[in-house]
Amino acid sequence: MHGDLVVFGSGDGTIYALDRSTGAIAWILPVFTRVFGSAVRVGGEVVFGGFNGKLTAVDPATGVIRWVYQTPASRIRFDTVYDEEGGLTEEMREMYADGRGRQAELRLLELGSIPATPTVRGTMVYFGTTEGVLYALETEGRGENALRGLP
Helix, strand or coil: CECCEEEEECCCCEEEEEECCCCCEEEEEECCCCCCCCCEEECCEEEEECCCCEEEEECCCCCCEEEEEECHHHHHHHHHCECCCCCECHHHHHHHHCCCHHHHHHHHHCCCCCCCCCEEECCEEEEECCCCCEEEEECCCCHHHHHCCCC
16 A cells, blocks of 8 residues: 555556555556566565566656566566567467466466565565565666666
């Protein structure tokens, strides 16, 4: 929660911010990946992980992305799952369509997906991935390097 907003992700690849009193939509951010864990506050941002192997920080008032950290596995394999626009590649869509959904899901998990809610202590964010790695990420000063997905 941030002020009067409730921020959450969904399996439809979207982050939503709703007014907690009225339920009215404040903003919607398409992220083109499943977000099953909750968004958490760190500093003045809301942070959430996705199945694309990215930890994303958003300005809670506007829904504008402030920085993104991409796991090393995601940086290496991202184009085997997602195209340039952020949607699934044609090959991935075909895998789901012709009964190879399990194979497609395994490929997705190889990205170092972040399926659960991160934990925050101060300016550190801790999160686990499907590659079996626990990350501790200092968020203060993430800035431009994080936008490029650098550690």
